[in-house]
Amino acid sequence: MTTIDMHSHIVPKPLADAMRARTVRPYIRREDDGREYLTSFINSRAALAEGFDLIDKRIADMDKNGVERAVLSNQMQELSSLPMDDSVPLCRVYNDAISAICLAHPDRFLAFAALPIGDVELATAEFRRAMTLPGVIGAIVPGDAFLTAKRAERFAPLLVAADSHSAILMAHYGRLPNDEDAPKPDLSDNRRLRIGTLDMQSRISSGMLTFCLTDFLQKYPNLTMMAHNLGGNIPFEIERLDHRTLVDEPPGTELPSKRIRAARLIVDCNSLGSRSIELALAVYGADKIVYGSDGTDFGMDWSNKAIASAQISQADRAAILGGNAEKALARVSRRFATAA
Numbered sequence: 001m002t003t004i005d006m007h008s009h010i011v012p013k014p015l016a017d018a019m020r021a022r023t024v025r026p027y028i029r030r031e032d033d034g035r036e037y038l039t040s041f042i043n044s045r046a047a048l049a050e051g052f053d054l055i056d057k058r059i060a061d062m063d064k065n066g067v068e069r070a071v072l073s074n075q076m077q078e079l080s081s082l083p084m085d086d087s088v089p090l091c092r093v094y095n096d097a098i099s100a101i102c103l104a105h106p107d108r109f110l111a112f113a114a115l116p117i118g119d120v121e122l123a124t125a126e127f128r129r130a131m132t133l134p135g136v137i138g139a140i141v142p143g144d145a146f147l148t149a150k151r152a153e154r155f156a157p158l159l160v161a162a163d164s165h166s167a168i169l170m171a172h173y174g175r176l177p178n179d180e181d182a183p184k185p186d187l188s189d190n191r192r193l194r195i196g197t198l199d200m201q202s203r204i205s206s207g208m209l210t211f212c213l214t215d216f217l218q219k220y221p222n223l224t225m226m227a228h229n230l231g232g233n234i235p236f237e238i239e240r241l242d243h244r245t246l247v248d249e250p251p252g253t254e255l256p257s258k259r260i261r262a263a264r265l266i267v268d269c270n271s272l273g274s275r276s277i278e279l280a281l282a283v284y285g286a287d288k289i290v291y292g293s294d295g296t297d298f299g300m301d302w303s304n305k306a307i308a309s310a311q312i313s314q315a316d317r318a319a320i321l322g323g324n325a326e327k328a329l330a331r332v333s334r335r336f337a338t339a340a
Contacts, residue, residue: 102135
């Protein structure tokens, strides 16, 4: 069975070099206290250390875990939300570097572009440029762009461009710059768990309501939207969604479970376990779940074990490991350049 990793973060060496060469440390606005702060991750020695971005190690980890191909995406996602003077050049460095990796290893890698999301016009221009680069099949976009259909309308030019390429957009947990209306969780205790699980899954779930329970995606029939972490909490809350609809909405209102089942999107299984995969399969259908690992040896091993131990059919297992990803990638309307 072919395995394709649709959620594989990385820092390519040219981007790490560009960060090392900086004399001014970029900042973003911290959501929980409103203060400007220097981003810890993108300036950390660990993120830029030699070996973090070596593609040979990634290939070795993939071989160890039976992953034939991966769609790479930017580990330093905060770059997309920096001020334009920082974000535009750094996103370009990333996109050029990640395309070079795809060109050097055409049988192993494809890529999502990074975009300077703080300016929709510039983000759209960079998306169009990136889609001319070998191996680029779409882009990664902060999930907060899709918390509601109203918020998503701001990004219509980008979505039109993505639709024109039949591209894949990965809506990944992430904040928009200068977003005064963003949720502001209380992180005074258990900060990592509140951010990395509770807040993350909640925001992903909100994006899923936009994708599945509004007509938002109907305007972009050629676009493939992708959410991560099994679409947040939807598989665990589907009965509650149906219950509230039966209580609160007029008789005959179509149930969320039916609309979500019929929605045109994919979700990856990154960081979730076998029971979660079983629930997600029952809610979404086996044709909408793809493999994801975050791009680490630990993550690949975790997803392999979760899929292997899930009580699902071999056909469904094969679809999740690679079949569904192959279909999504085939929809991208471009030919990928390969090494001579």
